[in-house]
Amino acid sequence: MKHLVMRREAVLVLLLLVEMAAMQSLSPLFLTPDNLIEVVRQSAEIGLIALAMTLVIITAGIDLSVGSIVGLSVITMGMLWEDARLPLSLSVLLALMVGTLLGGFNGTLITTVGIPPLIVTLATMAGFRGIALGMSQARSIRNFPEPFLWLGQGYVADIPVQVWILALTAVLFHLALTRTAWGRSVFSIGANEAAARLSGVPVNRVKMQVYMLSGFMSALAAVIYAAHVSVAKPDAGLGFELTAITAVVLGGTAVSGGEGGVLGTLIALLMVGFLRSGLTLARVPSEAQDMMVGLLLIVVVAIDRWSRRAGGV
Amino acid sequence: MISKRISPTRFALWRQYGREMSVGVFLLLLLGYFGTTPGFLRADNLRDILINAAPLVIAACGMTMVIIAGMIDISAGSALAVCAVVAGLTAKSGASLPTVILLPMLTGAVIGAVNGWLVAFVRIPAIIVTLGMMSVLRGGIIWWTRGEWIGNLPPSFSAVGRGEVVGIPTPVLVAVGIVVAIAFLLARTPLGRHIYAVGGNPLAAARMGIPVRRVLWLVFVMHGALLGLSALVYASRFSVIQSNAGAGFELLAISAVVVGGVNIFGGQGTVWGSAIGGLLLQVISTGLIFRRVSEYWAPSVQGALVLLAVVADALRTRRARR
Amino acid sequence: MRKAFRITPILAAALLLLVACGKKQTPSAGTSTTNTGAKLVVAVMPKLKGIDYFNAVERGAKEAAQEIGNIDLTYDGPTEGKVDQQIPFIESWTLQKVDVIAVACNDPDAISPALKRAREKGVHVITYDADANAEKSGREFFVNQATFEDIGRALVDEMAAQAGENAKVAIVSSSPTAPNQNAWIAVMKRYMAEKYPKMQIVTIQYPEEDQGRAFSMTQDILKTYPDVKGVFGISSVAFPGAADAVRQAGKSGIVAVVGLSTPKSMREFVKDGTVKTVILWNPVDLGYLTVYVAKAVAEGTLKPGAKEIEAGRLGKVKVEGDQVLLGPPMKFTAENIDRYDF
Numbered sequence: 001m002k003h004l005v006m007r008r009e010a011v012l013v014l015l016l017l018v019e020m021a022a023m024q025s026l027s028p029l030f031l032t033p034d035n036l037i038e039v040v041r042q043s044a045e046i047g048l049i050a051l052a053m054t055l056v057i058i059t060a061g062i063d064l065s066v067g068s069i070v071g072l073s074v075i076t077m078g079m080l081w082e083d084a085r086l087p088l089s090l091s092v093l094l095a096l097m098v099g100t101l102l103g104g105f106n107g108t109l110i111t112t113v114g115i116p117p118l119i120v121t122l123a124t125m126a127g128f129r130g131i132a133l134g135m136s137q138a139r140s141i142r143n144f145p146e147p148f149l150w151l152g153q154g155y156v157a158d159i160p161v162q163v164w165i166l167a168l169t170a171v172l173f174h175l176a177l178t179r180t181a182w183g184r185s186v187f188s189i190g191a192n193e194a195a196a197r198l199s200g201v202p203v204n205r206v207k208m209q210v211y212m213l214s215g216f217m218s219a220l221a222a223v224i225y226a227a228h229v230s231v232a233k234p235d236a237g238l239g240f241e242l243t244a245i246t247a248v249v250l251g252g253t254a255v256s257g258g259e260g261g262v263l264g265t266l267i268a269l270l271m272v273g274f275l276r277s278g279l280t281l282a283r284v285p286s287e288a289q290d291m292m293v294g295l296l297l298i299v300v301v302a303i304d305r306w307s308r309r310a311g312g313v
Numbered sequence: 314m315i316s317k318r319i320s321p322t323r324f325a326l327w328r329q330y331g332r333e334m335s336v337g338v339f340l341l342l343l344l345g346y347f348g349t350t351p352g353f354l355r356a357d358n359l360r361d362i363l364i365n366a367a368p369l370v371i372a373a374c375g376m377t378m379v380i381i382a383g384m385i386d387i388s389a390g391s392a393l394a395v396c397a398v399v400a401g402l403t404a405k406s407g408a409s410l411p412t413v414i415l416l417p418m419l420t421g422a423v424i425g426a427v428n429g430w431l432v433a434f435v436r437i438p439a440i441i442v443t444l445g446m447m448s449v450l451r452g453g454i455i456w457w458t459r460g461e462w463i464g465n466l467p468p469s470f471s472a473v474g475r476g477e478v479v480g481i482p483t484p485v486l487v488a489v490g491i492v493v494a495i496a497f498l499l500a501r502t503p504l505g506r507h508i509y510a511v512g513g514n515p516l517a518a519a520r521m522g523i524p525v526r527r528v529l530w531l532v533f534v535m536h537g538a539l540l541g542l543s544a545l546v547y548a549s550r551f552s553v554i555q556s557n558a559g560a561g562f563e564l565l566a567i568s569a570v571v572v573g574g575v576n577i578f579g580g581q582g583t584v585w586g587s588a589i590g591g592l593l594l595q596v597i598s599t600g601l602i603f604r605r606v607s608e609y610w611a612p613s614v615q616g617a618l619v620l621l622a623v624v625a626d627a628l629r630t631r632r633a634r635r
Numbered sequence: 636m637r638k639a640f641r642i643t644p645i646l647a648a649a650l651l652l653l654v655a656c657g658k659k660q661t662p663s664a665g666t667s668t669t670n671t672g673a674k675l676v677v678a679v680m681p682k683l684k685g686i687d688y689f690n691a692v693e694r695g696a697k698e699a700a701q702e703i704g705n706i707d708l709t710y711d712g713p714t715e716g717k718v719d720q721q722i723p724f725i726e727s728w729t730l731q732k733v734d735v736i737a738v739a740c741n742d743p744d745a746i747s748p749a750l751k752r753a754r755e756k757g758v759h760v761i762t763y764d765a766d767a768n769a770e771k772s773g774r775e776f777f778v779n780q781a782t783f784e785d786i787g788r789a790l791v792d793e794m795a796a797q798a799g800e801n802a803k804v805a806i807v808s809s810s811p812t813a814p815n816q817n818a819w820i821a822v823m824k825r826y827m828a829e830k831y832p833k834m835q836i837v838t839i840q841y842p843e844e845d846q847g848r849a850f851s852m853t854q855d856i857l858k859t860y861p862d863v864k865g866v867f868g869i870s871s872v873a874f875p876g877a878a879d880a881v882r883q884a885g886k887s888g889i890v891a892v893v894g895l896s897t898p899k900s901m902r903e904f905v906k907d908g909t910v911k912t913v914i915l916w917n918p919v920d921l922g923y924l925t926v927y928v929a930k931a932v933a934e935g936t937l938k939p940g941a942k943e944i945e946a947g948r949l950g951k952v953k954v955e956g957d958q959v960l961l962g963p964p965m966k967f968t969a970e971n972i973d974r975y976d977f
Contacts, residue, residue, distance in 0.1 A: 029730050038726045042719075062440075109620075115627050116577045118385075122568060123620040130613020137609055138811035142744050153748050229718060229745030230771075235812040238717065246444060255438045280711070280727040286684060287714050290452030297445035301437045352858050361858075365851045455714055460685030462875075462900050475883065547847060551879050552903050555846040555872065557685055598848075602855040608840055609811060 008252045008304070012267040015300070019271060023278025030278050037160065039273040044162035045070075045221040045228065047269050050244040051173045052217035054265045055210050057248050058177075060190040060257025061117035063211065065106060066218045066244060068128035070237025073099040073219035075132045078141030078232030088148055096219045102128060103215020107208040117211075125241070132234040140233040144226070152227030162224045169217075173262045186210065190257025247272060250297050252304065271296070332574025333586040335629055339622050340593050347600035358599070360482065366595035367484035368547035372562070373569040373587040374495045375536030375543075380570050381499070382532045383512035383579025384432060384439040388424070389540055390562035391450035394555075396421045396544030398454060401463035401554040404470035413470060418541035424450070425537020426530070433529035447563075454556055463554040474549030484546045488588075491539065495584045508532060512579025569594055572622045593622070674707040676733040677929045679922070680724055682741050682765065683716035687897045688871055688918050689739075691977035692764070695922025702947055703930055709733070716844075718742040725749040729756050735929040737778075739764035742814065747772035759932050763925040765815055769957060775932050775939075776957050778925045780916040781964040783815075787822025789914050789964050790867060790893055791831065797891035797911055798865035801833035805856045805863050807849055807877045809870035811841040816869050819895075823867075837863060842873060849876025857884050868894035874913075878904040898967040898975045905972050913967040919977050921961055924949060928959050 023030045049066050056063045077095035080086045086094070102124070109120045154161045177183035185206050188196040197203045218237070226232045251268035253260025272293055279289045348354040372389060379386050400417040408416070424446070431442040476483040499505035507528045510518040519525045548554045573590030575582025597618055601611045679696050681689035693710050700708040709728070713720035718741035726749060728736050736758055740746045743766060750760050750772035763778035794804060806823075808816045820839065827834045837860045842848035849872055856863060857880065866881060868874030874894035878901065881890050887909040895915055904910040927946035931937035937944050943951045944959060953960045967975065 027731075032730065035727075035730050038723075038730070042723050042726070109624070113624055113627050115623055118577055119571050119623055120620075122564060122571070123616050123623065125564075125616070127613050127616030127620065130610060130616055133811055134607065134610035134613055138817070140742075140812065149748075225719075228748075229722075229742070230748065231742060231744045233742070233812055235810065239715070242444065242447075245440075249438075249441050249444070255440055277723065277727060280724060281731065283709055283711065285456070285711055286724075287452040287455040290448045290714055291456070292452075294445040294448030294450075294452065298431060298437065298442060298449075301441050301445075302431065302435050305436050350859075352861070355858075358858055361851070361854050365847075365854075368847075452714065455685035458685075460687065460690055462687060464900065464903060550883075551846060551850065551875075552882075553846075553875050553900055557844070558846060560843070560845060595851075599851070599855050602838075602840065602852060603859045605838070605859070608838065 009261070009263050009267065012252065012264055012271075016267055016271050016274070019274060019278075023274055023281075026278050027281035029281055030274075035277060035281070036274075037158075037163070039277045040163050040166075040270070041160040043269050043273040044160070044166045045225045046240055046243050046247065047166045047266065048169060048217050048221040048224070049214075049240055050247040050265050050269055051169060051262050052210075052214040053244045054248050054251070054253050054260060054262050055173070055177065055186055056117070056214050057245075057253050057255060058186055058190045058257055058260050059207055059210055060193070060255075061110065061207070061210070062121065062245070062255075063103075063106065063117065063214045064121040064241045065102070065124040065128055066214060067237040067240035068125045068132065069099050069102045069215050069218035070222040070225065070240055071234050072102060072128045072132040072135075074222035074226050074232045074236045075136045075141070075234045077223060077226065079136060081144075082141050088145065092148075092223050095223060096216060099219020099222065100212050100216040103212040103218070104208065106215070107211035110211065111204040111207050129234075129238075136234045138234060140231050142231050144230060144232075149227050149230055152224050152229070162228065165220075165224065169220075170262055170266055177262060182206065182209075187258055190259070192258070243272075246293070246297055250300055330583070330585070331629070332626060333583060333589060335626055336573055336586055336589045336593065336622060339625070340589055340596065343593065343596055343600065343618075347596065347603055350600075350603045353600065353603045360485075362592070362595050362599055363485045363488075364482050364550070365599075366592050367482075367488040368543045369562075369565060369569060369595065370488045370588050370591040371491050371543040371546060372540055372566045373573070373591045374491050374584050375539035376566045376570045377573070377575055377582060377584045377587040378495065378499070378508060378532045379439075379536050380567075380575050380577060381512045381579055381582055382508050382529055383515065384529065384532070385567070386428065386443045386533070386536060387440065387563045387567075388428065388443040388446035388450060389566055390559035390564075391447045391454070392421060392424045392537065392540050393544045393547065393559035393562050394454050394557060395424065395450050396541040397548040397554050397558050398458055398463060398556055400541075400545045400548050401466060401470075404466055404549075405463065407467070410469060410473075414473070414542075414545060417545050418538045421537035421539070421541025421544070422534050423537070425533040425535070425540070428537070429530035429533025432533065433526040451557075458556040460556055462556060464552065466549075466552065466554070470549050471552070472549075474546055474551075484550070487542065487546055491542070492584050492588045495539075499584065504528070504531070509580055512581075514580070565594060566591075568619055572619055574626055594619075674705050675735070675930060675933055676707045676709070676731075677735045677737065677926060677933075678709040678711075678724075678728045678733045679925065679929075680712040680721060680736070680738040681710075682712070682721075682739045684712050684714050686871060687900055687977070691897060691918035692739075692922035692925075694977070695919035695924075696926045697922075698919070699923040699926035699947060703926070706926065706930065708926065716741050718745040721746060722749045725753055729753040729758055732756065733758060734933045735759040735761065737761045737763055737925050737929050738767070740767045741765070743768045744771065750774055759929070761925070761928055761932055763921060763928075776928055776937065776954075776959055778921065778928050778961065779958045780918075780921045780961045783818040783822050786895065786914065786964055787819045788826050789966075790819070790869070790895070791823050791826050791834070793893045793912055793914060793966075794865045794867065794891060795831050795834065797893065800831045801835075802864035802891075803835050803837050803860065803862050804865040804867060805837050805853075805860065806839040806867045806869060807853055807856075807873040808839055808841050809873060810843045813870070819869055842876065844870075844872050846872055846876045849873045850880045853877040853880035854884065857881070857886065857890065863890060865891040865893060868892060868896070870894075871896040871900060874910075875900050875904065878909050882907070882909045897977055898972045899977055901967070902972055905967065905969050908969075911968065913972070914964050915967065916961055916964050917975075917977075920949060923947065924952060924959065924961055 073095040076098045077091045080091035185201040247269040251264030396417040399420045403416045404413045432439045507523045569591035570587045573586030700706040747768045754773040760774045761776045766777045840852040866877045868877035874896035878892045901913045941954045946952045
């Protein structure tokens with residue numbers, strides 16, 4: 001089981017290398033540290049969300065509300081800071097809490113009331129966004145102080161701050177998922193929820209934690225996003241859910257649950273980022289880029305299916 | 314799963330159509346609430362609501378089949394845009410009315426066939442296929458039209474969306490016809506039973522000798538054709554066709570189906586429920602304007618009402634199970 | 636053995652991808668490398684691609700590039716009007732060391748750090764259509780098609796002329812966070828209070844970029860507020876949607892529809908009298924002027940303090956501070972609308 005997953009990740013890395021070679025042949029500027037770092041920086045917010053989304057999808061769930069949680073927590077942060085005159089650091093902490101609570105709200109409806117995740121998060125996607133717009137009356141909040149912007153625009157050892165954050169959380173997620181009992185229970189819920197329950201896994205609690213984690217990571221992404229673009233807007237994060245889900249499934253996590261990992265997600269995130277960056281450098285128009293990202297997703301997953309059948313798995 | 318047998322108790326109807334009826338009751342409650350605002354229950358307003366809901370209801374019928382079969386389609390909004398543009402260009406080229414009706418449906422069917430092939434025969438999960446297809450079609454439509462809107466449509470085209478047959482607006486008539494047809498297909502034909510069986514338990518269905526893959530493929534093709542029809546009804550109401558129409562339409566259609574009580578995991582539900590669900594969404598959106606709800610808060614009220622409908626239904630079924 | 640089986644098709648596909656990309660390279664091979672010095676590389680970015688308005692801008696930009704001759708023009712941008720999708724283009728162009736970046740910003744502040752980095756790397760930056768934060772971005776000039784003030788006032792004056800100075804009016808906008816629309820609405824409210832204190836906005840609706848919703852929202856407005864005498868449609872999606880709803884409700888000529896859009900998408904409504912005037916600047920000229928400004932900035936002929944700039948067929952164009960002014964907004968009516976093909 002485990003080496004099977006590793007093998008898929010090895011293949012993804014291979015694919016990534018081929019893609020990078022292709023992009024380099026399109027533009028000699030592609031393989032420059034400046035460009036590569038920039039691509040990773042641009043992907044960091046989605047990456048944070050995609051990490052948690054990987055866990056959600058491994059439990060055979062889905063979270064469509066992440067983009068709206070980004071909007072609602074970022075505007076909460078902004079309003080607490082500007083209107084309630086709280087210190088910015090406290091506002092950030094409260095925003096992270098709000099994000100976690102929103103995830104918890106999803107989790108409650110999913111576990112306690114027993115509504116399927118797709119339906120719950122489809123509704124809260126509209127609901128949370130609406131609250132963000134209503135609360136802020138659609139205004140945006142600007143002029144954050146310089147130290148805060150460092151989170152999204154600063155560098156540590158020539159690497160952007162948010163890339164460090166992404167790398168660090170990715171390691172934590174990977175360890176939690178592969179080295180702990182909690183991680184095993186996440187997998188077992190996705191593989192067979194009834195069996196997991198029978199074998200004593202606290203299914204509802206773990207699921208609840210996974211959705212709260214998704215909310216927390218969305219809020220974290222929201223804070224970094226605000227620092228990155230220097231604005232807190234209620235429409236921040238619009239469409240993030242689809243990009244994040246694309247990275248997760250392209251990375252080989254099965255939508256039926258029980259299978260996958262965060263490394264694949266990260267590699268897939270880079271694949272999409274590099275593809276877009278290389279094509280932009282080569283002046284391929286953006287609508288063609290959209291088409292190629294869609295094709296990439298379908299083709300890679302199709303090949304995975306075919307090769308599994310050919311390999312007899 | 315296929316528990317369409319009428320049980321002999323007094324509550325037979327409630328048992329069989331409980332979900333649909335509870336959504337219906339919810340719809341009536343909302344109508345009652347919004348009805349207290351002047352003008353809402355006037356005939357011309359109800360008529361507009363029905364016409365505006367028609368494209369959504371038609372698309373929701375196809376989505377119902379897809380979801381009953383245990384699948385999902387999130388490329389529906391992009392496919393709607395492609396079909397709407399095809400409809401407009403065909404009409405402009407001076408083609409005859411049957412061609413103008415059939416070509417968008419054919420386009421939709423082809424898109425559905427590709428989706429269906431990837432889902433049924435390559436066996437990629439539907440959500441992945443349609444997620445990819447969504448960007449392919451969105452990018453493709455901009456590439457193709459360069460974002461130009463399609464104007465100068467011939468009057469015969471507008472007649473499709475704005476015409477009347479014996480006093481009933483054509484879109485409404487088409488929508489009702491489709492709902493009845495798909496309801497019949499699902500409830501009374503072998504194909505319909507197969508769709509329920511495939512969505513309920515694909516392994517068991519295969520063991521029963523049902524050609525699971527072919528059924529799945531057909532479901533996507535039919536769904537695509539209905540999307541084409543929906544696009545035609547949608548686009549022909551307007552004087553110009555927006556080439557990037559239908560953003561978020563897929564979520565609306567899925568919401569309609571889900572609110573209508575169709576089981577998101579497949580195997581259960583009816584188009585009656587989805588049709589009421591579609592109507593419900595349109596009534597909410599119109600009603601909030603009539604009620605003069607703050608335009609900033611309107612989307613969250615809408616989300617909350619959808620959630621309310623779903624939670625109420627979840628609690629109801631849970632009590633019924635006890 | 637199994638392993639080999641699995642990897643073969645993937646490699647095959649990867650090769651296919653490589654070939655596909657390789658093919659794509661041919662037409663753009665000459666342009667994908669850095670500037671060779673002879674030609675001025677100008678990169679123009681719209682707020683989003685795939686709408687009539689920016690197609691017209693692109694046309695104007697191409698016209699100017701052709702006229703000037705030694706300009707290598709790139710025109711690209713996101714397919715959705717989101718600022719976070721604009722930033723990667725800026726970064727990429729900075730890396731390519733294009734000579735000038737001209738951008739229509741989806742958000743004034745959010746785009747500024749990226750523009751600042753471009754400036755630091757020696758790339759000239761100008762904005763058009765929608766400005767960036769001048770101070771934070773370090774952009775050199777803003778090509779201003781018409782100020783928010785001009786547009787807002789023109790819209791309100793037109794409404795007052797058509798629907799009367801004490802009319803009740805409604806606004807159909809775009810998304811509730813759209814910066815241009817919100818800026819216009821702010822001006823409209825203020826100007827109304829000053830000049831037509833009896834005019835009243837009964838509601839503002841936000842149909843996003845969805846024609847169908849603009850249509851049904853306008854229908855609902857007409858019924859909820861039966862005494863509404865005018866509807867503003869202030870986006871290129873909202874205006875035709877609102878006009879369609881008014882026309883199909885049989886209220887052409889009774890309820891005035893005033894707004895901003897390209898003449899092309901409004902021609903039908905102007906012809907049948909539902910809409911009397913479409914207000915807009917000339918987007919082709921905007922693209923044209925932008926490229927001329929880009930060239931002048933890169934060659935150093937346009938410097939702070941300049942009073943005017945020579946721009947091809949537009950002749951001498953006024954410069955005020957760090958803004959190049961295209962001129963007052965235009966009004967398209969039944970008489971002149973056929974003369975414009977954008």
